[in-house]
Amino acid sequence: MKREDRGFVDTLGHRLLAFIHFVGSLALILIKVITALLTGRLRLIPFLQECDIFGNRSFWTVAIISFFFGMIVAMEAAIPLKLTGGEIYVGTIVTLSAVRELGPILVAFLLSGRVGSAIAAEIGTMKITEQIDALKTLAVDPIEYLVVPKFAAGCLMLPVLTVMAVGLQILGGYVIGTTTMNLNTNLFFFHAFRFVTLKDIMIGLLKAFIFGAIIVIVSSREGFFAEGGAKGVGRATTLAVVISLFMVIVADLIITALFYFI
Numbered sequence: 181m182k183r184e185d186r187g188f189v190d191t192l193g194h195r196l197l198a199f200i201h202f203v204g205s206l207a208l209i210l211i212k213v214i215t216a217l218l219t220g221r222l223r224l225i226p227f228l229q230e231c232d233i234f235g236n237r238s239f240w241t242v243a244i245i246s247f248f249f250g251m252i253v254a255m256e257a258a259i260p261l262k263l264t265g266g267e268i269y270v271g272t273i274v275t276l277s278a279v280r281e282l283g284p285i286l287v288a289f290l291l292s293g294r295v296g297s298a299i300a301a302e303i304g305t306m307k308i309t310e311q312i313d314a315l316k317t318l319a320v321d322p323i324e325y326l327v328v329p330k331f332a333a334g335c336l337m338l339p340v341l342t343v344m345a346v347g348l349q350i351l352g353g354y355v356i357g358t359t360t361m362n363l364n365t366n367l368f369f370f371h372a373f374r375f376v377t378l379k380d381i382m383i384g385l386l387k388a389f390i391f392g393a394i395i396v397i398v399s400s401r402e403g404f405f406a407e408g409g410a411k412g413v414g415r416a417t418t419l420a421v422v423i424s425l426f427m428v429i430v431a432d433l434i435i436t437a438l439f440y441f442i
Contacts, residue, residue: 202401205401205404205405206397206398206401209323209327209397209400209401209404210393210397212321212323212324212327213323213327213328213331213397216321216323216324216328217328217331217332221324221328222328222329222332223328223329226329227329227332227333229329230329230330230332230333230334231333231336231337233295233298233333234291234295234333234334234336234337234338234341234392235333235337235340235341238290238291238294238295238337238341239341239344241290241294242286242287242290242291242341242344242345243344243345243348245286245290246283246286246287246344246345246346246348246349246352247348247349247351247352248352249282249286249349249352250274250278250348250349250350250351250352250353250354250356251352251353251355251356252352253273253274253277253278253282253349253352253353254270254273254274254352254353254355254356254357255356255360257270257273257274258270258356258360258361261273262361267357267361267362267363268363268367268371269371270353270356270357270361270363270368270371271350271353271354271357271363271368271369271370271371271372272371272372272374272375273353274349274350274352274353274357274372275346275350275353275372275373275376276375276376276380278345278346278349278350279346279376279380279381279384280380280383280384280436281384281432281436282349283342283343283345283346283349283384283388284338284342284384284385284387284388284391284432285387285391285428285432286345286349287338287341287342287345287388287391288338288388288391288392288394288395288424288428289425289428291334291338291341291392291395292395292399292421292424292425292428293421295334295395295399296395296396296398296399296420296421296424297399297417297420297421299330299395299396299399299400299403299420300399300400300402300403300406300413300416300417300419300420300421301403301413301416301417302326302403303326303327303399303400303403303404303406304402304403304404304406304412304413304416304417305406305413306326306403307403307404307405307406307407308406308407308408308409308410308412308413312404322404323400326400327396327397327400330396330400331393331396331397331400334392334393334395334396335389335392335393335396336392337392338388338389338391338392338395339385339388339389339392341388342384342385342387342388343385346384350372353368353372354368354369354372379439383435383439386435387431387432387435390431390435391428391431391432394424394427394428394431395424395428398420398423398424398427399420399424402416402417402419402420402423403416403420
């Protein structure tokens with residue numbers, strides 16, 4: 181085998197092993213978290229503190245961006261709808277897109293950057309400064325102590341924020357529909373909710389729940405594997421956001437395919 185071929189095979193093998201290690205570490209963290217939750221080892225005070233971080237402190241960011249996003253979708257939809265005489269369906273487009281897709285995705289993207297990066301930085305700093313080792317010395321499971329409250333809060337608060345985001349996107353669409361397209365309130369909301377089904381709502385909430393789990397598990401994993409001082413913490417924070425966004429998109433694709441195409 182030529183030297184170039186051996187180099188390619190070695191590189192491919194290293195990357196395959198790294199991918200297996202990454203998936204395995206995520207699975208181990210997830211199993212430990214679920215086991216702790218099922219056995220009732222969720223600490224209430226840290227859980228409420230994490231709910232405050234995920235929910236209350238993220239409220240205005242999610243609210244303002246969701247409202248503007250609804251306005252943007254309505255304005256973009258208005259152009260082709262006016263050409264076909266279908267202005268009355270602008271509410272339908274805004275609502276369906278928000279419930280099925282844009283609500284969960286938008287919240288996941290915002291919290292991945294805002295909360296996911298903070299999780300990776302917090303745990304990564306504790307790892308670099310050997311606080312994780314100190315917890316183990318005291319017979320405290322770092323995953324149970326650090327990750328479980330964050331996981332429970334993320335899985336709870338992302339669906340809550342998604343409901344709020346969907347409502348504000350619809351409100352943003354309503355503002356555009358009634359001010360620039362001359363739609364009355366009753367007509368807008370009639371068509372806004374005319375084609376939305378319980379299935380759409382449940383799948384949107386399922387997406388939000390899964391996205392919350394992905395953000396916490398991936399960010400925690402990157403924090404636990406941080407090394408190399410402050411530079412390593414920065415790298416772990418960046419990887420946490422990038423990988424979380426990638427996995428959120430993949431999960432969204434799989435869920436949409438399973439429930440709407442297959």
